[in-house]
């Protein structure tokens with residue numbers, strides 16, 4: 510996972526390291542819903558079909574909010590224009606690798622933070638291209654709410670929305686990760702002359718899909734018309750002469766983001782930090798990025814990496830919304846530096862940090878899962894091989910036993926030991942991963958109990974872990 514301003518992060522971290530030794534350790538605060546300076550923390554993932562304009566929209570928003578200075582944008586404009594990609598200048602705020610800029614596509618999650626009137630927002634800009642859906646899944650697994658960006662351009666909305674486009678798959682994945690609030694940004698309305706008819710027609714189709722098929726509640730879906738390229742309706746209402754002013758009186762994108770609700774978190778639960786990136790491992794220290802899904806952590810705490818059970822001590826914490834801190838709470842993302850004895854390759858993305866002893870999260874290989882099958886061509890059978898995604902982890906797996914087919918709405922058994930599970934069916938199945946993994950029942954930790962199953966580059970099912978079996 511890359512970060513838009515790695516350099517300043519490293520500087521912050523160095524500052525944290527030099528000052529930590531002289532700072533006396535503070536007492537542990539009562540873990541709250543990670544409210545910081547009176548503002549609630551919310552993690553928002555930005556998704557949508559390839560080229561919907563996600564990075565441009567968010568880059569322009571960050572620029573208007575003052576997080577990117579005029580000189581930097583000017584530099585991006587010049588460089589992008591020399592590279593024959595002038596229209597990508599704002600996208601470069603978030604797409605910061607050479608490869609992404611050369612190809613004009615986001616490949617990995619870009620993470621950045623900004624503030625609204627009442628929120629501290631950690632923004633995860635996800636790739637739209639089908640090839641990078643696994644990275645999008647990692648982003649969605651860390652988010653509390655989502656911004657779904659729709660390209661309103663004639664023909665392009667249709668491509669993104671029809672089967673094979675990423676709009677539907679992204680929305681279904683969001684819901685399977687427990688995201689219930691979705692802000693739909695209808696983008697590129699400048700390309701259709703800010704047509705109200707076009708906007709209304711798109712809203713009707715997306716709303717129908719979100720509420721009837723993807724499982725979102727109508728009152729949790731907000732729609733906002735925008736142009737990421739021109740910067741219209743992002744942080745300020747459009748002027749009186751703008752076409753949008755004739756038919757839209759609703760919120761700006763920023764107001765709609767501010768209105769998102771931070772979810773109830775497992776603040777009092779046992780510590781669970783999902784590792785999303787490992788930057789540097791030395792024999793006696795490791796630096797990594799992660800999200801606290803449950804509990805809280807302080808510098809000085811003794812912790813364990815699961816499933817390897819390697820012990821370590823937390824040295825420095827750098828939250829995404831603050832440069833340096835002594836304690837980080839549930840819902841926060843950031844960078845962690847730990848000391849211990851680390852063998853090469855014993856810690857990686859997808860591992861989970863726990864406290865209170867290695868046996869507080871028992872690694873397992875076999876799971877009982879309640880599964881919802883997507884619209885698939887080839888049914889799932891005993892012996893089917895696939896990849897299991899859970900939080901930031903991906904592991905090859907096998908369907909060992911199909912226990913029952915169940916009724917989607919009330920969970921009653923429709924058939925025991927079915928021969929297969931085909932499209933849109935639901936079932937209780939036993940899945941075995943090739944290696945032991947850090948997964949828990951959904952009732953113990955929601956983020957560690959939600960899984961996505963993919964096969965040959967397509968999502969075939971989503972589910973929740975009912976039980977770990979062995």
Ligand SMILES: Nc1nc2c(ncn2[C@@H]2O[C@H](COP(=O)(O)OP(=O)(O)OP(=O)(O)O)[C@@H](O)[C@H]2O)c(=O)[nH]1
Nearest residue numbers: 559560561562563564565596614615637697737738
């Ligand atoms: N006319 C117009 N073009 C836009 C708008 N927003 C983005 N674009 C253009 O659409 C193209 C793709 O923009 P990106 O921001 O890279 O799209 P993306 O959704 O982040 O792309 P991926 O992450 O690779 O899926 C660029 O040429 C942008 O300038 C808009 O509001 N209006």
